Amino acid sequence: MQSAQGNGCCHCGQPLHRADYPRKPRGCPQAARQDCNTRLSLCCAGCRRRTTPDSVRFLGRRVYLAIITMLRSSRVHGSSMEGLADVSWVTLKRWRVWWADTFPATPAGRWLGGRLPPASQSVAYPERLLQSVQADTDTDRFTAALRLLLPPV
Ligand SMILES: [Zn+2]
Incomplete structure (x- = not known):
């Protein structure tokens, strides 16, 4: 996440800001829900395109953790x-x-x-x-x- 943010936007080079978005993963135990209901993501300050670093919580777009x-x-x-x-x-x-x-x-x-x-x-x-x-x-x-x-x- 930090290395993706440090590189800046791959489209225009502007800084990237945190812009997490909600996910509702299936199979998530109640105790882990707080930690697993967001997908860490970044948004460009210039062109507004999203950069979403790879995650160990989610396998791509799969709905299960x-x-x-x-x-x-x-x-x-x-x-x-x-x-x-x-x-x-x-x-x-x-x-x-x-x-x-x-x-x-x-x-x-x-x-x-x-x-x-x-x-x-x-x-x-x-x-x-x-x-x-x-x-x-x-x-x-x-x-x-x-x-x-x-x-x-
Ligand atoms: Zn950009």
Whole structure:
């Protein structure tokens, strides 16, 4: 966010100001709603065009939080975690297709594909991501894995 703001507007070079906008993410626990009901964004002081930096809260325009998409798609964690939002099997199937077919072709997926250890080649996403990060706690593991989903800089 700060680096995007520091670069100024990519269209005219004028300073960028905070212009967050509301989102109503599905699958958001009540306790996290305060932190997750806005999408951080910037607006140009000159041409008024919006710059929205990449986010680990949301996967693009998806209505579910990124962490829910990752957790529920995970064959290891998805069924064992209590208190997670229910997701229809149609949505879950769509997400698994996205992880298997679409994600590896995205810039982040291609970048990661060449860097993950060969031992994980046969493991499906998102497990492959989760296994590739070193972390002491599940929270740290999911945070690190979500950061890997951001397009490479
Ligand atoms: Zn501008």
